[in-house]
Amino acid sequence: MKKRILVTGGTGYIGSHTVVELINAGFEPIIIDNLSNSNIGVLDGIKRITGVEPIFENIDLKDYVSLNKFFQKYEGIEAIINFAASKAVGESVKMPVMYYRNNITSLLNLVELMPKYGINHIVFSSSCTVYGQPDVLPVTEQSPIQPATSPYGYTKQVCENIIRDTVKATVGMKSILLRYFNPIGAHPSAEIGELPNGVPNNLLPFVTQTAIGLRSELKVFGNDYNTPDGSCIRDYIYVVDLAKAHVMAVERMLDKKMKRSVEVFNLGTGTGLSVLEIVNKFMEVSGVNLPYQIAPRREGDIEKVWADPSLANKELGWKADTPLEDVLSSCWKWELKLQERREKDQQNS
Ligand code: UD1
Numbered sequence: 001m002k003k004r005i006l007v008t009g010g011t012g013y014i015g016s017h018t019v020v021e022l023i024n025a026g027f028e029p030i031i032i033d034n035l036s037n038s039n040i041g042v043l044d045g046i047k048r049i050t051g052v053e054p055i056f057e058n059i060d061l062k063d064y065v066s067l068n069k070f071f072q073k074y075e076g077i078e079a080i081i082n083f084a085a086s087k088a089v090g091e092s093v094k095m096p097v098m099y100y101r102n103n104i105t106s107l108l109n110l111v112e113l114m115p116k117y118g119i120n121h122i123v124f125s126s127s128c129t130v131y132g133q134p135d136v137l138p139v140t141e142q143s144p145i146q147p148a149t150s151p152y153g154y155t156k157q158v159c160e161n162i163i164r165d166t167v168k169a170t171v172g173m174k175s176i177l178l179r180y181f182n183p184i185g186a187h188p189s190a191e192i193g194e195l196p197n198g199v200p201n202n203l204l205p206f207v208t209q210t211a212i213g214l215r216s217e218l219k220v221f222g223n224d225y226n227t228p229d230g231s232c233i234r235d236y237i238y239v240v241d242l243a244k245a246h247v248m249a250v251e252r253m254l255d256k257k258m259k260r261s262v263e264v265f266n267l268g269t270g271t272g273l274s275v276l277e278i279v280n281k282f283m284e285v286s287g288v289n290l291p292y293q294i295a296p297r298r299e300g301d302i303e304k305v306w307a308d309p310s311l312a313n314k315e316l317g318w319k320a321d322t323p324l325e326d327v328l329s330s331c332w333k334w335e336l337k338l339q340e341r342r343e344k345d346q347q348n349s
Contacts, residue, residue, distance in 0.1 A: 002028035004076050005250060006119075008061055008110070009083030010054070011038040013194045014125065014183055016046060017243035018081060020192070023050040025247045030074055032067075033084065034060040037197060045191035061106035064113075071117040079121035079250050082110060085155070088201055089129075089300065092152035103155035104162070111166045120172045121253040123246055126160055126179045128235070128266070128305055129153040137272070138308035141179075141264045149300055167261050174261045176249040181235035181268035181307050183242050185327040186334035193334035194239075203275060204236075208335035211288045219295035220275050225303045231275035233304035235268035238327045241320040242267055248316040259315075268307025269320045278328075285325050286332040 005022055009015040010031030016038075022029040023046075031043075031054050040056075047053045055074075059066045061084050071077070085103045086092065092099040107124075114122065130153065131139050132146030148154035160177050167173045184204040186193025196205045199215075210218045223230035245267050252258060273281075283290050312318050 003078050004028045006030050006077045006080045008032045011042040015083040016042045016192045017239045018246045021243040021247045023052050030055045032057050032059045048191045064109045081123040083125050089150045089152050092150050096151040099151045107159050122175045123249045124177050126177045127156045128181045133302040138306050140308045177264045179266050181237050183239045184236045185238045185330040190333045190337040204331050208331050212335050212339050218292040222297035223294045229274050229276045233272040233274050235306035237320050238322040245318045248318050265312040266307040268309050270309050272306035282328050285328045
């Protein structure tokens with residue numbers, strides 16, 4: 001029998017790539033998503049890649065009654081991977097209540113129901129945002145947590161604490177907290193990828209949309225930072241590598257290999273790249289000239305951050321080793337596919 005894993009937010013960007021890797025590894029993922037920031041068509045993409053159409057339930061995790069019914073219906077879930085959350089930093093500043101309600105209530109409902117249904121394992125999507133601007137780079141899991149600069153960032157810190165406290169109070173419960181650096185790219189098949197809503201906030205979707213002609217130019221936010229070329233530095237991690245880390249985390253839990261009841265891993269490549277390095281590499285890989293302009297710094301941006309991923313390398317046996325060229329060409333291939341869809345939609349309307 002295949003082991004059942006509940007993937008909340010499983011039609012989202014990182015969730016959908018993880019569902020594919022779970023299926024590839026022989027698990028039976030069950031998706032819960034309310035499609036608030038994703039599309040039901042993602043299920044077809046997953047099916048085209050894996051040959052399997054995952055079980056899907058359109059449920060809002062804030063709805064305790066529906067979630068309870070879900071657990072009554074699907075027995076034998078062995079672990080939960082909780083992706084479902086709102087994730088736009090700027091939006092969270094404008095709509096803090098929505099962010100607190102969405103991200104925190106959802107997790108509270110899950111951890112409240114887990115013991116009732118004998119589910120002991122939860123993997124949580126956290127973020128490098130919990131470290132703020134670190135004094136020492138690269139960032140290890142021991143680096144200090146800094147006061148959050150946005151409601152989004154604060155929800156990640158609160159959710160980590162909710163999990164720690166619940167695990168402490170619940171016999172048998174275990175959790176792995178995964179702190180992602182900057183996820184980018186799409187599945188190499190271009191069947192699934194990132195689907196930004198409206199004008200993208202994140203760098204790579206903005207780059208590809210500019211390259212395809214949807215945006216007139218990219219604004220590089222700041223070239224006066226204390227970095228070699230003056231633009232900000234981040235650790236860009238391929239979404240498929242990131243997805244595989246979730247499978248390894250689930251296996252570590254189910255194989256009883258955890259050394260503590262809560263473990264934390266940084267998921268990054270260990271290499272920092274500047275915005276301008278990404279822009280230049282993207283032009284080289286795609287062969288497209290990307291119009292860009294240096295613009296003022298973006299409020300709230302930190303100067304530089306990259307991971308020390310050695311704990312995840314050692315304990316999970318995981319490494320983000322996809323070459324940057326392949327990652328950036330996956331972004332471009334995905335944008336070309338989206339463009340094809342947009343053109344088809346236009347013809348049909
Ligand atoms: C932010 C969050 C991170 C979250 C991620 C996903 C922080 C510190 N980081 O990452 O936790 O997981 O969003 O939503 O809160 N840039 C441009 N032009 C653009 C867009 C971006 O120059 O049009 C630059 C930014 O200034 C930054 C880099 O590209 O230096 C990456 O930006 P972005 O993709 O938005 O991610 P972060 O802000 O690093």
